[in-house]
Amino acid sequence: MQIDIEAIAKMRTDGLSYDDIKARTGLSQSSVGNMVRLAKNAGLLAEREVLHDRKSLAERAWMAYGVRLGKTTDALRALDRDQFEWLAREAGMVGCESIAEYLTELVRDAHAEATESL
Numbered sequence: 001m002q003i004d005i006e007a008i009a010k011m012r013t014d015g016l017s018y019d020d021i022k023a024r025t026g027l028s029q030s031s032v033g034n035m036v037r038l039a040k041n042a043g044l045l046a047e048r049e050v051l052h053d054r055k056s057l058a059e060r061a062w063m064a065y066g067v068r069l070g071k072t073t074d075a076l077r078a079l080d081r082d083q084f085e086w087l088a089r090e091a092g093m094v095g096c097e098s099i100a101e102y103l104t105e106l107v108r109d110a111h112a113e114a115t116e117s118l
Contacts, residue, residue, distance in 0.1 A: 003027060008035040015108045023095060051118035072100050 003025045011021050018032045027035070039045045058069040063090035076084060076099065 005035050006040045009039035012045055
C-alpha cells in the first residue's frame with residue numbers, strides 16, 4: 001500500500017495518534033514520525049501546541065478554570081468495579097493499548113463533536 005505525506009497529514013489533522021496511523025497504515029513508528037515531519041516541512045501540518053509540561057498544564061488549568069490536573073489513577077480509583085471493567089473492555093475492543101489512551105480518544109471525540117457546530 002502506497003501512503004503519501006498528504007494522507008498522513010490528513011490523519012494527523014483528524015486527530016489520529018502516531019500509534020493509530022501505524023495501525024492503519026502498517027508503517028513503523030519511525031516512518032510515521034518521518035512522514036509527519038515531512039508534512040510539517042511541506043506546510044501540510046501546522047505545528048501543534050505542545051502540552052507535555054505537567055507544571056504549565058497544571059498552572060493553566062488552575063488559573064483559567066479553577067481545576068487541578070489530577071491523575072488518571074485518581075479517576076480510575078473513583079470508579080466501581082463494573083465501571084472499571086467496562087472501561088477496560090471498551091479500551092481493548094477499540095485497540096487502545098492503555099486506558100489513558102482510550103480516555104484521550106474519548107476527549108478528542110467529545111471535543112470534535114462539541115466544536116463542529118461552532
